[in-house]
Amino acid sequence: MADFDLRHLTTMLAIAEEGTFSRAANRLGYTQSSVSQHIAALERTLGGAVFDRPGGPRPVRITPVGAVVLEHGRAVLAQAEALGQAVDRFKAGEGRVDVGTLQSVSHAILPTVLRLLREEHPRCDIRLSEPDEPRLGELDLLFYDGLISDETERVLLMEDPYLLVAPPGDLPEGPVSARKLDGKPMVAWPSSCDQPRLERSLADAGARPRIVFRSAGSETILSMVRAGMGLAVLPWLAIHQVVCRDCGAIHGPEGWPDLRVHDLDPTPARAIYLHWPPGRGDESPLAARTIEVAVEVARELAQQAPTARS
Template identity: 90%
Template sequence: MADLDLRQLTTMLAIAEEGTFSAAANRLGYTQSSVSQHIAALERAVGGAVFDRPGGPRPVRITPLGAVVLEHGQEVLAKADALGQAVDRFKAGEGRIDVGALHSVSHAILPTVLRLLREERPRCEIRLSEPDEPRLGELDLLFYDGLISEDTEHVLLMEDPYLVVAPPGTLPSGPVSARKLDGKAMVAWPATCDQPRLEQSLADAGARPRIVFRSAGSETMVSMVRAGMGLAVLPWLAIHQVVCRDCGAIHGPEGWPDLRVHELDPAPARAIYLHWPPGRGDQSPLAARAVEVAVEVARELAQQAPAARA
């Protein structure tokens, strides 16, 4: 069976549908002798005749062995066609990629990247996840705030500055010294990702806030600040879409006080990286384009960030 090839199965299917070798040859653009050679090679591969040949213009009849070969041969041809289409979509950048991202990147950078990719490649498939650990695993791309320990290729997308979110009057207007946070109640992210480094940088600046609540959700943290639990130090990407450009306030539901956003001095920032498996040349066109789009989106966002306006 190792000698069996797709041309032989294609020829057999054409003969079965057309009824004669000559009609199949016309349909396929082969000579009749080529058709005969294909079937002879197929019969040697399967060890028996696949057609009864009555001779003359009369239609051929498929043998019982031929019926078995044809049934499974049609499945093979269908899978080969599907494979060819999948390869064509892959080369056209319309395949599938698996992307992992931490929450605030999913909230800010990733939606724009996805929209642009889908506009360019409507048939592409993108599967998303928020992994618990900074590992590529089976992912094609991973957005993460820092470098990961695996051997990956990566690009720095942007520096994302941390800002203080507090009720009005809690802190002086404008940028505030990190020391002003010392001893104050603070809601914070869990001690994962870049959070330990942030808290260490505050401590190095002389600020040791009292952590009264931790949550992985930026919206939950802002709600806790509104509830009077304390202030929060959040990266700009996590809150930039709800910060009023005119007054610097975060506008909440009716009846809730607005919150103020302050820049920090010194200004800590987290580094947002995009990681992918080593060997850029082995990337699919879709994954390679996703990297390019992410770099473009992040560059535009970085121009809006406080550090870019300083």
């Protein structure tokens, strides 16, 4: 069966449905001799005849072995057609891509990326996860606030500055020197992702805040600040959608105080990268397009971010 050819199956199916070699040739756009050659090659491969040929205009009759070949051949041709369609969709960017992300990227960057991709490729299959460890594993792409390995390809999407969030009246209006955070109670993210580097940056600036509570949820942190637990230093991406554009405050629920947002001097910032395995952007059109769209969306967001202070 090493010389089995799908074209021969297609020809056999056409003959079975049309009844004669000549009508099958007209349907397929072949000469009758080509049709005969296809069937002869198929019969050599199988070691037996697939049609009884009565001759003349009378219809051919399928043989018992031909009936077996035809039954399974229809399924093989259907699978081949499905395979071709799947490859065509993949080349058109309508395959599957597995993306790892982190909370603030999921909140601020990914929704726009997903909307644009689905507008271009409505049948694309995008799978999202927030992995516990910063590694690609089986992922096609990974958003992460930092570098994870020299073995990955990556693009820097944006520098995301940290901002100080405080209850009203707790600090003077305007930028705040990082040194003023020294000894202050602070609500913070867990010691994962970029948080240790942020705390080292504050220490280098002369500030060692007293961490009173840690939470992975930015909304939880803001609630604790409203409750008077302490200050918070959060990246712009995590809070920019809740900051009022008119007054620069974060409005609280009814009865709760609005929070004030201050620039820090100097301004710590985290680097948001998109990582992928070597060659994946070339192998998968959907992954390549996801990278392009993420770069475009992040560039527009970065233009809205506060300017860092050194």
